Amino acid sequence: MVHYSTSLDSSFAALADPVRRDVLVRLARRDASISDLAGAFEMTLTGMKKHVQVLEDAGLVTTEKVGRVRWCRLGPRRLEKENEWIAKYQSMLEARYDRLGEFLERTRGEHP
Amino acid sequence: MVHYSTSLDSSFAALADPVRRDVLVRLARRDASISDLAGAFEMTLTGMKKHVQVLEDAGLVTTEKVGRVRWCRLGPRRLEKENEWIAKYQSMLEARYDRLGEFLERTRGEHP
DNA sequence: GTAATACTGAACCACATGGTTCACTATTCG
DNA sequence: CGAATAGTGAACCATGTGGTTCAGTATTAC
Numbered sequence: 560m561v562h563y564s565t566s567l568d569s570s571f572a573a574l575a576d577p578v579r580r581d582v583l584v585r586l587a588r589r590d591a592s593i594s595d596l597a598g599a600f601e602m603t604l605t606g607m608k609k610h611v612q613v614l615e616d617a618g619l620v621t622t623e624k625v626g627r628v629r630w631c632r633l634g635p636r637r638l639e640k641e642n643e644w645i646a647k648y649q650s651m652l653e654a655r656y657d658r659l660g661e662f663l664e665r666t667r668g669e670h671p
Numbered sequence: 672m673v674h675y676s677t678s679l680d681s682s683f684a685a686l687a688d689p690v691r692r693d694v695l696v697r698l699a700r701r702d703a704s705i706s707d708l709a710g711a712f713e714m715t716l717t718g719m720k721k722h723v724q725v726l727e728d729a730g731l732v733t734t735e736k737v738g739r740v741r742w743c744r745l746g747p748r749r750l751e752k753e754n755e756w757i758a759k760y761q762s763m764l765e766a767r768y769d770r771l772g773e774f775l776e777r778t779r780g781e782h783p
Numbered sequence: 784g785t786a787a788t789a790c791t792g793a794a795c796c797a798c799a800t801g802g803t804t805c806a807c808t809a810t811t812c813g
Numbered sequence: 814c815g816a817a818t819a820g821t822g823a824a825c826c827a828t829g830t831g832g833t834t835c836a837g838t839a840t841t842a843c
Binding site: 690717 | 801802804
Binding site: 574575 | 679680681683684686687688689692695696699700745749750753754756757758760761763764767
């Protein structure tokens with residue numbers, strides 16, 4: 560697959576999993592260790608580590624190992640780009656409807 | 672994998688591919704056939720059909736076969752739910768920062 | 784020092800994804 | 814009618830995903 564873009568790909572992919580969305584919400588409340596998260600989602604440490612890795616690769620989470628514990632907190636990316644993409648898309652939709660409305664306005668009564 | 676949610680999973684997954692995001696943008700301008708899209712992205716009909724199928728399953732596109740041509744147009748889902756999820760998440764982040772600021776405010780000068 | 788804890792990495796599994804080709808059907812054009 | 818066009822479905826392929834287990838290492842607690 561040709562990769563035209565980088566960031567939106569990985570962040571939208573990260574958001575496509577319910578576990579990862581919930582991990583984000585949980586981390587928005589408070590930082591957590593891999594064990595904390597694995598326990599909360601009844602998953603193995605290894606399994607949760609992979610999810611955290613995906614989130615980290617997308618810039619949504621950062622981690623830091625302190626002693627034997629890896630602490631996870633929210634990363635630098637706060638979904639601004641994703642928000643922008645969706646907003647731009649929705650404004651394109653509106654623009655299209657506006658043009659349609661304008662067209663209907665212009666042609667009103669032309670074909671009685 | 673346990674499926675807690677349905678719609679956000681499929682729509683975010685649909686958005687995770689640059690070809691599909693561009694297909695949405697293109698369809699926002701004008702409706703198109705599978706051939707149109709396949710040509711625009713230099714891809715086989717079969718390949719593009721699969722992308723369109725993913726978008727259709729996510730409710731982002733609808734298609735209708737007219738004669739031998741399958742027309743694709745934007746579907747009923749306009750990313751409102753996805754927008755809402757991101758907005759909610761971002762407001763949680765703000766709330767957390769507010770609590771942090773409040774805490775700093777409250778404890779100002781307590782430990783000189 | 785021994786034991787428990789926290790994580791890590793490799794290996795494995797079933798299934799999904801993003802593509803392709805090829806053979807086929809249905810529709811339209813001349 | 815015959816040829817070109819538009820799409821479809823199955824099969825295939827390499828790679829990714831969402832998990833697991835198991836065997837480690839490093840850290841901390843007793």
